[in-house]
Amino acid sequence: MKKRFLHLDFKGIVPGPDRIEEYLRCFRQCGFDGLVLEFDCRVRWKSWPGAGMPVYSAKEAAGLVRLAEFLGFETIPLMQVQGHLEWLLGEDAYAHLRENGTLTLCPSHPEAAERLAAWMTELREIFPNSRYIHLGADEVAHIGECPLCRARIEGGETKFQLYASHVEKLCLAAEKLNFRPLVWGDMLLHEADPAGAARSLPQSTVIVDWKYWGRGPFGSTEKLRKSGHEVWGASGVQCAWYEHFRQILPFYEDRLENILGWNEFNGTVIHTTWGRSGNKYALYPPWLMSLPLFVAAGDPEKWAVHPWRKKIEDLSRLLRRALEFELVRVPGNIRSWPASCRLEEESREYIALGVEFQMLVNRLLEIEADHAAQLASCRFVGIDRETMMRDLADAPADLKRKVAELLPRLGQVFDRNGLTGKEEFLAEFSSQFRRLDNVRPLELP
Ligand SMILES: [Zn+2]
Numbered sequence: 001m002k003k004r005f006l007h008l009d010f011k012g013i014v015p016g017p018d019r020i021e022e023y024l025r026c027f028r029q030c031g032f033d034g035l036v037l038e039f040d041c042r043v044r045w046k047s048w049p050g051a052g053m054p055v056y057s058a059k060e061a062a063g064l065v066r067l068a069e070f071l072g073f074e075t076i077p078l079m080q081v082q083g084h085l086e087w088l089l090g091e092d093a094y095a096h097l098r099e100n101g102t103l104t105l106c107p108s109h110p111e112a113a114e115r116l117a118a119w120m121t122e123l124r125e126i127f128p129n130s131r132y133i134h135l136g137a138d139e140v141a142h143i144g145e146c147p148l149c150r151a152r153i154e155g156g157e158t159k160f161q162l163y164a165s166h167v168e169k170l171c172l173a174a175e176k177l178n179f180r181p182l183v184w185g186d187m188l189l190h191e192a193d194p195a196g197a198a199r200s201l202p203q204s205t206v207i208v209d210w211k212y213w214g215r216g217p218f219g220s221t222e223k224l225r226k227s228g229h230e231v232w233g234a235s236g237v238q239c240a241w242y243e244h245f246r247q248i249l250p251f252y253e254d255r256l257e258n259i260l261g262w263n264e265f266n267g268t269v270i271h272t273t274w275g276r277s278g279n280k281y282a283l284y285p286p287w288l289m290s291l292p293l294f295v296a297a298g299d300p301e302k303w304a305v306h307p308w309r310k311k312i313e314d315l316s317r318l319l320r321r322a323l324e325f326e327l328v329r330v331p332g333n334i335r336s337w338p339a340s341c342r343l344e345e346e347s348r349e350y351i352a353l354g355v356e357f358q359m360l361v362n363r364l365l366e367i368e369a370d371h372a373a374q375l376a377s378c379r380f381v382g383i384d385r386e387t388m389m390r391d392l393a394d395a396p397a398d399l400k401r402k403v404a405e406l407l408p409r410l411g412q413v414f415d416r417n418g419l420t421g422k423e424e425f426l427a428e429f430s431s432q433f434r435r436l437d438n439v440r441p442l443e444l445p
Contacts, residue, residue, distance in 0.1 A: 003033040004263070004298060005076065005270040007234070010042040010055070011087065012275015013286045013425060017060040019418035023287065024068055026343050030298030034074035036134055036270050037065065037127075041087035041279060047119040051088045055420055062126045069129060076182070077123045080136035081116050081170045082107060082163065086279035100145035103280070107166030108148035117173040124177045132206070133174050137167045138184035160191055164200040171202045182206040182232070185224050194220070198227035205229060208270060212236025213254070215261030234270040235262040237293045238284050240277045246361050248285050248410075248429055249354035252293065252316040259297045271297035282428040286419050289354065291347035307338050319355070322362045330355045350413050356406055357429070363399050364433060367391070371439045378442060388441055396436045403433050 006027055008014075015023060027035070041052040043061050056064070065075050086103040088094050097115075099106040106112060123133065143159040144150060152162060171181040185207045191197035198207055207229050209221045216233065224231045235258050241250050262269045273290065276283055287294075292312050296303035303309055315334070318326050331352040339345040370391050374383065407426050414422035 002266065003074070003268045004031065005034040005036050005074075005268065006030075006032040006237075006294070006297065007036040007038065007078065007270050007272040008287075009038045009040065009273060009275040011038070011040040011279055012238075012284050013414075013419050013421040014042065014055055014275070015287075016418045016420065017056055017064065020064055021067060022343060024064075024071055024073070026291075026341065027294060027298065028071045028073065030294045031302060032073065032271075032294075032298045034076060035068050036076045036078050036272075037068075038078035038134075039126075040080075040275075045119060045122055047115060047122050048088055048094070050093050051091045053087070058122070058126060065127055075127055075130050076132045076134055077127045077130060078134035078136060079116075079119060079123060081105070082137055082166060083140040084136060084138070084278060090280070098146075099142045099149065102142045102145070104140055104142040106146050106149060107143075107162055108146070108152060113166065113169045113173070116170055120170070120173055120177060120179075124179070131180055132182055133177075133179035134182040134208070135167065135170050135174065136184060137163075137170075138186050138210070140187060160187075160197060161200075163187060164197070168201055171205050175202070175204065180204055180206065182208055184234075185209040185220065185231070188224065189220050194223045195226035195228075198224055198229050201229070203229065206232055208232045208234050210234035210236075210270075210272065211262075212239040212258060212272070215257050216265055217261075221265070232268040232270060233262050233265045234272050235259045235297065236274070237271050237290050237297055238273045238275075238287075240274070244277075244284065245282065246432055247319075247354075248357050249289060249319060249351065251320055252312045253320075254316075255290075255293050256296055256312075256316075259293060260300055260303075263297070263300045283421050283425050285354075285425070286350065286413070286417070288343070288347045288350040288413065288417065291343060311337060315351070315355070319358060322358075324359055324362060327355060327359050327362075346413065346417055353406070353410050353413065357410070360399060360402055360406065361432065363395075363402075364436065367395050367399065367439055368435060370395075374442060383442060383444060385444065392439055392441045396439050400433065400436060403430060 039061055042055045043058055044052055044054040068075050082105045085105050089098050089103045097105055097109050097112060140163055144153045144162050149162055167183060174181040183205060188194045188197040207224045209224055209231055211218045221231055221233060237255060237259060259271060274284060292308050295306055318330060334348055334352040337348050339348055374388060407430055411422050411426060
C-alpha cells in the first residue's frame with residue numbers, strides 16, 4: 001500500500017523531549033502515515049559509549065516512539081552502517097574503525113558488523129513494534145583504501161562487493177531481529193547495472209530512491225525497480241539546498257516542486273527532513289521553517305486549499321528576486337497570515353524573521369559588490385569621496401548594527417520553542433557578515 005512517511009533527522013536542531021509532542025501531533029494532522037526516526041548522535045547509545053551529542057536519553061527516545069505509535073504513526077528507525085557515521089568515527093575511541101583514517105567505516109574490520117548489530121539490538125528495544133529498519137548505506141565516500149580492504153581487492157573482490165557484502169550482513173542481522181531492511185539507492189545507482197547491483201542484497205530489502213531536486217518520475221526509480229526489489233521514493237523537505245549557507249529560508253518553490261512530484265509516485269514515499277548535510281556540517285534551520293512543506297508532503301489535497309499556499313508561492317518568488325523594495329513589507333504581511341495553532345504562529349514568526357535576515361544578506365552582497373565596483377571605476381572616472389564614505393563606511397556600520405539587532409530576536413524563537421542549537425545556528429549563519437570587515441573606504445591619493 002502506498003504510504004507517506006516523514007523522516008526526521010535528529011542531528012540538526014530538535015525540540016527537546018518535553019517539547020516534541022506538539023510536533024508529533026502536528027505531523028499527524030498533516031497526514032503522514034509514519035515516521036522514519038534518525039536519532040543519530042542525539043541519543044547516548046550503550047553500544048557507542050563516549051560518542052555523540054545527546055539530547056534524548058534512550059528512555060526518552062523510547063517514549064517518543066511509544067507516543068508516535070499511540071498517535072497512529074508507523075515507526076521506522078534509521079541507523080547508518082558505513083558512511084555518515086562521522087559523529088562516531090570522529091572520536092579517538094573509534095579511530096580503529098576508520099577506513100584508512102577517514103570518517104567512513106571500514107567494512108573489513110572484525111568489530112564493524114558486530115558492533116553495528118549490537119546497536120541495531122539497542123534500536124530494537126526502542127522500536128519494539130517496527131516492521132522495518134532503514135540502514136542508510138548512502139554516500140559511502142571511501143571504499144577499499146585501508147590495508148585490510150586493499151587485500152580483499154587484490155584477492156579479486158570489487159569495491160562494490162566490499163560495500164554490498166557489508167550491507168548484506170547488516171540486512172541479515174536486521175532480519176534476525178525481525179526487521180525488514182531498507183537502504184538508500186544511490187550507491188547502487190553509481191554502478192553500471194543498478195538492478196544487478198541491487199540483486200546482491202537480500203530480496204526482501206526495500207531500496208529507497210532519494211531524489212531531492214526536480215519533479216519525478218525519475219528514470220533512476222525505474223532502473224532500481226528492474227531488480228525486482230520493492231522501491232520507495234524519497235523527497236527533500238529540508239536538504240542541502242544551494243543557497244543554504246547564506247539563507248535561513250529555502251526557495252519554497254523548489255521544495256514544493258520536489259515534494260508534490262513525489263506525492264504523485266505510485267508507491268511509498270519518505271519525505272526527508274535533514275538536520276545537517278553531515279555531522280561535521282553547519283546546521284539547517286529548525287522544522288518551523290518547513291511547516292508549510294510538511295502540509296504539502298503529508299497531504300497535497302490539504303495543501304491545495306491551505307491559506308498559506310499562494311502566500312508561500314509568492315514569497316518564494318520575491319526571495320529569488322531579492323529586491324529590497326519588494327521584500328520590505330513582506331515580514332509585516334507574514335505576521336498577519338492566519339494561524340490555526342501555536343506551531344503555525346511560531347512558523348509564521350520564523351519565516352518573517354527569515355525574510356528580515358535575507359534582506360540583510362542581500363545588503364551584504366550589495367555592499368561587497370559596490371566595494372569591488374568602486375575599486376574598478378576609480379581608475380576610469382575617479383571617486384566622489386562623499387558617496388564612497390556613505391557606501392563603504394556608513395553602510396557596513398549600519399548593516400552590522402542591524403545584524404546585531406536581529407540575532408537576539410532569532411534566538412528568542414529557539415528559547416520560546418525549547419530548540420537545541422541556538423548558539424551554533426546564530427554563529428554559523430551570522431558568520432557571513434564578517435566579510436564586512438574587508439570593506440573599507442578606498443585610499444585616495
Ligand atoms: Zn577497510
